[in-house]
Amino acid sequence: MTDRSVSARVARIEPQRIRRLFDLATDHDGDVVHLELGEPDFPTPEHVVDAAATAAREGETGYTPNAGIDPLRRAVADRLRADGVDADPDRVVVTTGGVEALYLTLLTVTDPGDEVVVPTPAWPNPFSQARLAGTEPVEVPLSPADGFALDADRLIDAIGDRTGAVVVTSPSNPTGRVFETAAMERVVEAAARHDAYVVADEVYHELAYDRHPERLAAVTEYPERVITVDSCSKTYAMTGWRVGWLSGPEAVTAAVTKIHESTTSCVNTPAQHAALAALTGPDEPVREMRAAFERRRDAIVDRLREIPGVSTTRPEGAFYAFVDASDLSGSSMDVAKRLLFEYDVVAAPGSAFGEAGEGYLRFSFANDLGRIELGLERFERMVREGRGR
Numbered sequence: 001m002t003d004r005s006v007s008a009r010v011a012r013i014e015p016q017r018i019r020r021l022f023d024l025a026t027d028h029d030g031d032v033v034h035l036e037l038g039e040p041d042f043p044t045p046e047h048v049v050d051a052a053a054t055a056a057r058e059g060e061t062g063y064t065p066n067a068g069i070d071p072l073r074r075a076v077a078d079r080l081r082a083d084g085v086d087a088d089p090d091r092v093v094v095t096t097g098g099v100e101a102l103y104l105t106l107l108t109v110t111d112p113g114d115e116v117v118v119p120t121p122a123w124p125n126p127f128s129q130a131r132l133a134g135t136e137p138v139e140v141p142l143s144p145a146d147g148f149a150l151d152a153d154r155l156i157d158a159i160g161d162r163t164g165a166v167v168v169t170s171p172s173n174p175t176g177r178v179f180e181t182a183a184m185e186r187v188v189e190a191a192a193r194h195d196a197y198v199v200a201d202e203v204y205h206e207l208a209y210d211r212h213p214e215r216l217a218a219v220t221e222y223p224e225r226v227i228t229v230d231s232c233s234k235t236y237a238m239t240g241w242r243v244g245w246l247s248g249p250e251a252v253t254a255a256v257t258k259i260h261e262s263t264t265s266c267v268n269t270p271a272q273h274a275a276l277a278a279l280t281g282p283d284e285p286v287r288e289m290r291a292a293f294e295r296r297r298d299a300i301v302d303r304l305r306e307i308p309g310v311s312t313t314r315p316e317g318a319f320y321a322f323v324d325a326s327d328l329s330g331s332s333m334d335v336a337k338r339l340l341f342e343y344d345v346v347a348a349p350g351s352a353f354g355e356a357g358e359g360y361l362r363f364s365f366a367n368d369l370g371r372i373e374l375g376l377e378r379f380e381r382m383v384r385e386g387r388g389r
């Protein structure tokens, strides 16, 4: 008899491996250094918090339209237009974080049985979302030899008539890579040929260090095939506020707005006012945070390069160093567990980001320099003591 305690659809979703490490760390005594974190360690800017408090006090506590409050949709469209995207407030939907934007988009642009193509290493959520949507995620492993650059040829080979969507994240979590514009344009062209959409996950767009990345919808010749996903979480240190959005063609945003009623109706109202203040207020807090991340990025990479037997490329964006630890013995999960249990440091195992991540560890630099230094000192001890070999 089939076990009907939960649906087969949900039963086949694996818990995230990053979360598993975090849970193990919660039960672990000692002065644990957290380098697995996926959220800025800065407070939400004061003016943003004030805007939410004021909104709540002034009675902005009811439901809003499914697509979000008009001034926020306008602010999102203005920001995207400043980056060259042909955005319109009527084609923006405010969602519960980038996560919900991605999920609703996948539900909207794919049918069960379709394929969702994802270059990896990649943040794992789109995989489980694709499965929940009844589609098949297809991993396209990128090559470590060229720092996990977007290999358009490989990706194009994986795109066909069964492809419903391609999810491209730049800057990338976990590699910090900013994908080359020309390669991304070729991917959109291939997707367009097969009537598929490209979902551009740009939640780290404002956290790029060496150059300001281009938005995919701004550079492609097929903007009608691109759906841009972004959020307040990483840019404004607002992960817990849960405000994100998508912008794309009318047919898609109208359909997303329709199903938003069935999922969350609308985003938390005071949080939408907070997001509005974040997008329209002073940019100094973002600039300061980016500068701090850049200093840490350089410090973490320089420090990692002193450790024999491991290597890393300098991430161009986001706040992760993706470290080749394949000389250490065992799987990346084994190494991450040993690092936690014996050296009190939490890092994310590379296998959490797909097959292409095996042999790697992701160290987040969303922690202060002192803690990062302590964590890497312990990591170095593990490597030098040969315990990792």
Ligand SMILES: Cc1ncc(COP(=O)(O)O)c(C=O)c1O
Pocket: 038, 096, 097, 098, 099, 100, 123, 169, 172, 173, 201, 203, 230, 231, 232, 233, 234, 239, 242, 243, 244
């Ligand atoms: C690549 C990527 N996309 C999207 C998200 C979603 O973030 P949020 O839902 O907080 O906007 C994350 C969060 O870690 C991420 O790393």
